[in-house]
Amino acid sequence: MNQKNKIIIHAENVKKKFGDFYALKGVSMNVHEGEVVVVLGPSGSGKSTFIRTINQLEKHDEGKIIVDGTELNDDIKNLETIRSNVGMVFQQFNLFPHLTVKRNVALAPQKVRGLSVEEAESIAMPLLERVGIPEQADKFPAQLSGGQQQRVAIARALAMQPKIMLFDEPTSALDPEMIKEVLDVMKELAASGMTMIVVTHEMGFAKEAADRFYFFDEGLLVEEGTPEHFFTNPKEDRTKLFLSQIL
Amino acid sequence: MNNMLYQSKTWLIENLFSSKLNIALSTFSIIFAYYFIASFLNFIFISADWKVVDVNLRLLLLGPFPKDAEWRIWVSIFWVTFMSGLSYKHLSTFHLKHLMNLSPLILFILFLIDPIKNIIITLLTLISFILFVMGYNFPYERIPKFSKNSFILFGWAITLPLIVIFLKIFGGVETTKWGGYFLNIMLAWVGIIFGFIVGLILAIGRASSLPAIKYSCTFYIEVIRAAPLVAWLFFAYLVIPDLLPGFFAGKVDIALRVMIVLSAFTAAYIAEIIRGGLQSVPIGQVEASKALGMNAYQTTSLIVLPQAIRAVIPALVSQFIALWKDTTLILAAGLAFRELLGSGKSALAQFEFIGRYNEIYLFIGLMFWIVSFGMSRLSYNFEKDLGLNRED
Ligand SMILES: Nc1ncnc2c1ncn2[C@@H]1O[C@H](COP(=O)(O)OP(=O)(O)OP(=O)(O)O)[C@@H](O)[C@H]1O
Ligand SMILES: [Mg+2]
Numbered sequence: 001m002n003q004k005n006k007i008i009i010h011a012e013n014v015k016k017k018f019g020d021f022y023a024l025k026g027v028s029m030n031v032h033e034g035e036v037v038v039v040l041g042p043s044g045s046g047k048s049t050f051i052r053t054i055n056q057l058e059k060h061d062e063g064k065i066i067v068d069g070t071e072l073n074d075d076i077k078n079l080e081t082i083r084s085n086v087g088m089v090f091q092q093f094n095l096f097p098h099l100t101v102k103r104n105v106a107l108a109p110q111k112v113r114g115l116s117v118e119e120a121e122s123i124a125m126p127l128l129e130r131v132g133i134p135e136q137a138d139k140f141p142a143q144l145s146g147g148q149q150q151r152v153a154i155a156r157a158l159a160m161q162p163k164i165m166l167f168d169e170p171t172s173a174l175d176p177e178m179i180k181e182v183l184d185v186m187k188e189l190a191a192s193g194m195t196m197i198v199v200t201h202e203m204g205f206a207k208e209a210a211d212r213f214y215f216f217d218e219g220l221l222v223e224e225g226t227p228e229h230f231f232t233n234p235k236e237d238r239t240k241l242f243l244s245q246i247l
Numbered sequence: 248m249n250n251m252l253y254q255s256k257t258w259l260i261e262n263l264f265s266s267k268l269n270i271a272l273s274t275f276s277i278i279f280a281y282y283f284i285a286s287f288l289n290f291i292f293i294s295a296d297w298k299v300v301d302v303n304l305r306l307l308l309l310g311p312f313p314k315d316a317e318w319r320i321w322v323s324i325f326w327v328t329f330m331s332g333l334s335y336k337h338l339s340t341f342h343l344k345h346l347m348n349l350s351p352l353i354l355f356i357l358f359l360i361d362p363i364k365n366i367i368i369t370l371l372t373l374i375s376f377i378l379f380v381m382g383y384n385f386p387y388e389r390i391p392k393f394s395k396n397s398f399i400l401f402g403w404a405i406t407l408p409l410i411v412i413f414l415k416i417f418g419g420v421e422t423t424k425w426g427g428y429f430l431n432i433m434l435a436w437v438g439i440i441f442g443f444i445v446g447l448i449l450a451i452g453r454a455s456s457l458p459a460i461k462y463s464c465t466f467y468i469e470v471i472r473a474a475p476l477v478a479w480l481f482f483a484y485l486v487i488p489d490l491l492p493g494f495f496a497g498k499v500d501i502a503l504r505v506m507i508v509l510s511a512f513t514a515a516y517i518a519e520i521i522r523g524g525l526q527s528v529p530i531g532q533v534e535a536s537k538a539l540g541m542n543a544y545q546t547t548s549l550i551v552l553p554q555a556i557r558a559v560i561p562a563l564v565s566q567f568i569a570l571w572k573d574t575t576l577i578l579a580a581g582l583a584f585r586e587l588l589g590s591g592k593s594a595l596a597q598f599e600f601i602g603r604y605n606e607i608y609l610f611i612g613l614m615f616w617i618v619s620f621g622m623s624r625l626s627y628n629f630e631k632d633l634g635l636n637r638e639d
Contacts, residue, residue, distance in 0.1 A: 057534055084540025094535035098553050098633075108539035111549065153535075160539060 005033040008164060008195055009054060014063035016049055023049040025219040026063065031197065033163075036190045038206040038227075039199045041216030042242060047199045050216070051166045054197070055086040068163055084112050087157030091169040093149045095141040095156070101128065102137040105156045112160065120159075127155040131185050147178030151185055158189075165189065167198040201246055207231065215239045290605070297359050299603040300610045303594040304360060307610070310426015310585045319419060320429060321371050323410045328375040330402050332382025352617070359610070407436055422502030428614055430586040434509055435571040435618075441510035442570065443563075446517025451547065453518065454525055464518070471515035476508075477576050483508040505577050513570050520562045524555030557633060564626040568619045587611055 009031040016024040023046045031037055039047045052058040053065060056072055056079060065072045070082055096104050105127055106120035115123070128134045131151040133144075141149055150170055157165060167186065171179045183205045190196055190209040200206060206213065206227060213230045215223045215238075223230075223239045234240050263273040300307065309317070362369040411433075414420055425433060452464035471479070483504040528551050536546040556563070575588040585593065591607045594600060600607075 055538055057538060080540045080542050083538055086538075088535075088538040090531060090535065092531050094529075094531040096532065096535070096550055096554075098557060107549065108541060111545050112540045156539070 005035070007031070008033045008068055009197075010064070010066040011050075011054075012064040014050070014053060014060045014065060016046075016053060016058055016060050022219050024053070024060070027216075027219075027221045028063075029214060029221065029224075031164075031195060033195055034193045035211045036194075036196045036209050037198065037212050037214060038210040039197060039214050039216060040201070040206075040242065041222075044218075045216040046219040047216050048168050051088075051168055051197055051199060054164070054166060055083050055088055057088075080112065084108070084160045085162050086164045086166060087160060087162035088166045089150070089153050089157055089168070089170045091172050093141070093146070093153045093173070095149055095153055097141050100138050100140055101133070101144070101152050104141065104152060105159045108156070109159050123159055124155070127158050128152070130158075130188075131155045132181070145178060146174045147181045150174065150178075150182045154182075154185055154189070164195045164197070167196065167200065169199050169201070171200065171202055203247060215242065217242075291355075291609075292358075295606050295609075296603065297606055299594060299600040299606050300359055301361070303590070303597075303600075304365075306427060306594060307587060307590045307614075308428045310430060310590050311424050312426055312429065313420060313424060316414075316420045319414050321375075323413060324371075324375050325378050326406065326409070329378040329382040329385075330399075330406060332379035333385050333402065334382075334399050335379075336383045336385075355613075407440060421500070423500055425502060426585045427590045428587045430577075431571070431574045431615075432618070434506060434574040434577065434586070435567075437506045438509035438513050438570050438574070439567050441506075442513025442517050442566075445510060445514035447521060447552075449514060449518035450521035450525060451552075453522055468515045468518050471512055472519075476512050476573055479508045479512055480505065480577060509570065509574070509577075513566065516566050517563065520559050520566060521555060523562070524557075524559035525551065527558045528554045560626055560630055564622055568622055571618055571622070572615060587614060 007030045009029070011027060011029045013026045013028055014024055015022060015026050027046070027050055029037075039051065041047050049058055053060045053072075054067060060072075067082060068085060072082065095101075096107070099107065102121060102124050105124035106117070109115050109123050110117060110120035113120075125134060125137065128137055131154055133148050133151055136144055136148060136152075141152065144152065154170075170186070171182050174182065179202065183202060186196075186198070186205065187209050198206075198210070210227050213223075213225060213227055214221055215230075215234075215236070217238050223234060223236045225234075230239070230243065234243060264270050305314075309320070312320070360368070415422070449464045449468060452460045453468070455461045455464075484501065487504050532550055532554065533546055536550040541549070574586055577586060578589050588611055591611050595604055595607055
C-alpha cells in the first residue's frame, strides 16, 4: 500500500526470448509489500511471460529479478522454496483432477512443508471456508463449476502461506455469472494485505482493489501509475487506445 | 409376473421384430444360435470324452512339478486367495455375491473333474475359498500404523517374491521343474510386474531432457520392438548362455532367462503405452505443481504419473492379457519346458488319447479365458473405482 513498505519484488531490465523473438524487451518494476498491482495490455504483449518469470516458470534471459531478498539466477539452490512463497492462479485453474478438492489444497503443505496428513488437512479446511466452498471438500474438481474450481485454486495457492500471489487472467475462462464470486475472493485477499500481481481485464475489480496499474505493449512496460491516473489522463496513445477498447 | 411377461413381450417386438428385415435377421440369428449352442452342448455333455483331461490333470496344471512339493503350491494359493479376499472388499464396486456369476463355470469344472474322486483337491479348494472369505472379512482397521491402502499394497508387493522363495527354499523345487498352467501363471505374473516397473522407468527416461538417457531408452525400445517375441525367446535359449560372462554361466537357468525375456519384451510396449499417457497430461498440471514448490520428483510421481497411468489403464491391461497368452510361446525356448499348451500337446501324444484334441483345446482355451476375463473384469472394476468409467 504505502511506499514505505519494503520492496518485495524488484525486476530490472528483464528480457525474455523465445527463439529469436523477444517477448520481454527489458521490463523494470518494483512491487512493495502489501501492494496490489494490476497488469494490463493487449494480447501477446508479454503480461503472462512477465509474471511467470517471477516464479521462474519462465527463466529470464537477461536482467535481474529479486524476490523477497533472493535473486533469481542459475546459482539459486532452492528454487522450490522461492516458488512456495509465491502462489500462482492460472487462467485454466489447473486443479489436479485425480485428487479431491481437499487433497488438492492439502497436497503441497504435506509434501513441500512436510506436514502430516491431518495437519495439512487442518490447513485446507479453513481455507476452503474462506473461499466459500467447505461443503465441496470431498468432491473431485470435475464435479465443480468453473467459479468454484477457480476458488479452490486460490485456496490451494494460499495453503502454502505465500507472501506474494500471482494471478494470470483468473476470470477469463469463466462464464459471466461466475466472475463475481472469484473477484470477491480476490478483493477480500487484497484487503487482507496480500501482495498481489494480477493480470486482468476486469476494470471494476482493478479500480476497486488496485494500488498501481502497469500497461504492457509489445514486450515493454509502456506506462505505469495509479488507477486514477489511468482512468483520468493516461499519457501514452497506446494506453488510451487500449483503454478505449476495454472500457 | 404378468407385468414382466408383458414387458418382455413388448421389448421383443420393439427390438427384434419391428420390421420385415428385422424379423428376417432375428429369425436367422435365433436358428443359427440354436444350432450352434445345441451342437456345442451336445459335444460337451454327450459326445466328448473328458477322460483325457481327468487323467492328465496334473500334467496340464503342474507339468513335471514334483508331487511331494505340491503343498508349496497350495500354501501359495491360500495366500493369494486370502489377499484377493482382502482386496476385493476394498474395490467398492465388487460384492461377494458377484462370485455367484461364476457358478456355471464351477459346475462345469465339477463336471470335468469328479469332486469325490479328487477329494483332496476339493477340500483344499474349499479351504482357499474359506480363506477368501476370511480375507474379505479381515479386520484390517484394527491393525495400527497401516492405512488399509498401504496394507493391501504391501501385501501384494511381497506376494510374488514370497511365493518364489517359498517354492524354492528348504529343498524346494527347481524353476526348471515348473510346468503346466502353473508355469503360465508364474511367467505372466513376473512379466507383468517387472515389465511394468521397467516400462515405467523407460517411459520416464524417454521423456528425460538428458540426451544420453533419452536416446538409450529410445534405442532399447526400438530394438526390442523390432523382433517378435519368439525370436527373443530363441535368443534366451541359444544366445544368452554364450554371451554371459564366465561367472554367471550355469547360474542363469532357462526359466530365469525366459522370465527376463518376457519382462524385457513387455517393458518396451508398456513404456510406449505410458509415454502416450504422459503426453496426455496437460503442461498446466506440471506448472501448477511447480508453482506450489513441488520438485521434479514430486511433480512426476504425485501429479503426472497418476494421471498418465489412469489414462492408459485399458491399453495396459490389453498388454498384460497379450503377455498372458504369449506365455505359450516359450515352447520356442526348448522342449524341456512345458506350459499348459505344451502339456496339452504331450497329453495328445499319449496313445490312448490320440485324436482327443477337441477336449484338450477346449479345456486349455477355458483355462486361458478364465484369467484373461478375470484381468479384464478386475481392471473394469478398478477403473470404475477411480471414477474413470462412465459406461454405465
Ligand atoms: N512458450 C512460448 N514459445 C514461443 N513463444 C511464446 C511462448 N510463450 C509466449 N510466447 C510469445 O510471447 C509473446 C508474449 O506472450 P504472453 O503469453 O506473455 O502474452 P500475454 O500478454 O499474456 O497475452 P494474452 O493476453 O493473450 O495472454 C507472444 O507473442 C507469444 O506468442
Ligand atoms: Mg497471458
